[in-house]
Amino acid sequence: MNNSILQKYNVPGPRYTSYPTVPYWDEDNFTHEIWIETLKRSFVESNSKEGLSLYIHLPFCESLCTFCGCNKRITKNHAVENPYIEAVLKEWALYCDILDEKPIIKEIHLGGGTPTFFSTQNLEDLINGIFCYAVKAKEHEFSFEGHPNNTTHAHLQKLYDLGFRRVSFGVQDYSEKVQKAIHRNQPFHNVAKVTFWAKEIGYTSIGHDLIFGLPFQGVDDIIDTIEKTHSLQPDRLAFYSYAHVPWIKGNGQRGFNDEDIPKDEEKRHLYEVGKDLLDENDYYEIGMDHFALKSDSLYDSFKNGKLHRNFMGYSSSKTQLMIGLGVSSISDSWYSFAQNVKSLEEYYALLETDQLPVFRGHLLTEEDLIIRKHILNIMCQFETSWEDKANYIAEIPEILAQLEEMKKDRLVIIKKNGIQVTDAGKPFIRNICMAFDLRLKRKTPETQLFSMTI
Template identity: 70%
Template sequence: MKTSLIQKYNVPGPRYTSYPTVPYWEENNFTAEKWKSSMLETFQKTNTSEGISLYIHLPFCESLCTFCGCHKRITKRHEVEHPYIDAVLKEWKLYCDLFSTKPNIKEIHLGGGTPTFFSPNNLEKLIKGILSKATIADNYEFSFEGHPNNTTKEHLQLLYNLGFRRVSFGVQDYSTKVQTAINRIQPFHNVAKVTFWAREIGYTSISHDLIFGLPFQTLDDVLDTIDKTNSLHPDRLAFYSYAHVPWIKGNGQRGFNDEDVPKDDAKRLLYEEGKIRLSENGFHEIGMDHFAIDSDSMFTAFEEGKLHRNFMGYTTTNTKLMIGLGVSSISDSWTAFAQNEKTLEDYYERLDKNEIPVYRGHILTSEDLVIRQHILNIMCQFETDWSQDELKFLEIGEVIESLKEMEVDGLLKIFDNKLIVTEKGKPFVRNICMAFDLRLKRNTPQRQLFSMTI
């Protein structure tokens, strides 16, 4: 039965960091002026009460990791740091010039690329420049992604002094064969060193990112990686499914053959056995692909029904307005999405013209907002309900009917006005969300847009 379910439901599907997903944005109905209007309306309503979030994309990496699906620029030339920091601060100024009051920052996340590609001095210039035009909200959360090979104690101390208390280190897998295949050679002692430094300095939430389904990866590799990870006692983990999308990423994911990548039941076994090992070590499953110990804020947010999901993934901070700064960053005003120019050249050119560098986006319809809430509920709490009028929509009956087969398969339970994902159904949460995805249903893609769901 387990085998047939994986074969049955392992289809291409979105990861749902947004709804609508990016391929279904109505770009023809989007303009930069509409984005500004939506953004300012949300800012006026929420800046004082809940604050705003900032995602800052730092795109540079010294080498290409072939598992990576992020927007990045590969270079060893560190003179690129100064002009990029200046550009991000200029973009932030363009936003601040539109605000009627100082932005109240609830969350900052530095992502990439490799944020620790930048020198501590340049990161200090960036963060101090951002905060000079803002106030800091109560219970704020500042976090960043660190590469274990180039994160220094100076990086960690400096960012801690600026208010950062959460750090995520990319680990992926400790097998030498797997690391060679994905071009990410990273010894265990490098990860141990930065983890111990972060703990010594005072970081309160340390996360490690692991990936299952990588080329040549075996069950022994996954369990060995988890055991080594557990010996360092991180507070939370991301245990991601490798998204094999060579038709999107081109040669970057062609450093190995398709048959070298675990598939279907073999891949799912890596997750199921890994999850058992994580549970034995005190990690609780939080949303999709995430785990935390019971003292971590993410576990608390999940237990209290406050977990949120956006373009940064899962977060304990739920702000209606998230502004993305830097090349390719995506912003969210709750009623609109906007993405920045994807190339550095176009990004710099727009800023030279004193323009906020968004080039595409989507204005959410009233239906989008309802579906978005249902998908968020399922992704963050493994349940949703439509007892309130504001969460009902015309096709709700058809959606529930389409989920009846999943109920027969034991993946969820349907009540009069509620749906609950079962323990058995958690690996299939993306499939369950797809039943609510009206845009996907109405316009089935003619070519593969998404990675496999399992």
């Protein structure tokens, strides 16, 4: 990759799991009443046609991984499981009381934290408790994140019996030096064991999450990790850039020095080496940071124009309504976002008084909704269009003017009524989306809010 282009575009930028991004939410004009009104509206519009998605945040981990930016509570005390499951089911019951009919659940994703921190019995109680108030969609997709060190055969079998067919395992990197730096001692045989178990049980989509740009990580580490990964043949892969944002995540990301982290050209070279290896091993690039075999549903949805992206990441199908349960979870009615409180103690206290534990959110404007569509199109299909006048806004000429430099650098193709990301432009997809981010352009942050784009 041309170093001058890399330096030009390596700037702080959002990952666009939402638009507007969380730092640009208009919290002052958001209320619980607004959230409930848009929730009901979206439910009426979508429940019978496509169902809804549930994201359930399970925050407990037995040890701290220093690369992680998730909301988590570190403990070895498993007595915390039952009260938390009861609280999540209480929150779900409050939502179901608001809705006029039984929700049809198309997607469930268990994230964390470490979902497999919980016992199989508690996970069964959680899922069965959810379906006391809901029904499964005929073509549902349930997934969870498994830690290779503590995911047991019983975990995999129980969740499979409950309807889960997709699992992702956090791998990050197989180098012992890198693992020590990020406090994630995880031998290859642990990952191999859970991957083979999942295949034998019948999971149809097994994913591995890899990270480039970790402390002490070199080219040989990337090659070794991807070769080992290929030997296990997961169906899909996430190959993320490590986001070093210690000003947000505090001491959890200061287990190593800044100079230990690959930067700029060195970091991008790690990605290029990894991407080339993935290409050689028949993993097809899908959206940002994701790769899949052609046999995986994520590949089919990308090819058929049905790929979707939300706070759960990339999904092979779209639901208009996503409800987030658990501490810090974010919900999305399409018309508004709502985030739960981040403190476990506050979460429990609000539920004890029969209140939804939402503490902030954002009501999307008409402009927000149009920009959101364009950013989703770019993130999911590498192109967007305003041929339909409903997707045109007055700022399009301004956006195109900003993209002109990227056109000269052959990162985008500007068409009569749209743009297309080139293969050379795919590593810069966050930068391309930033051209559409009107809120970011109107109010440049005074301090660094986001990780570097490259």
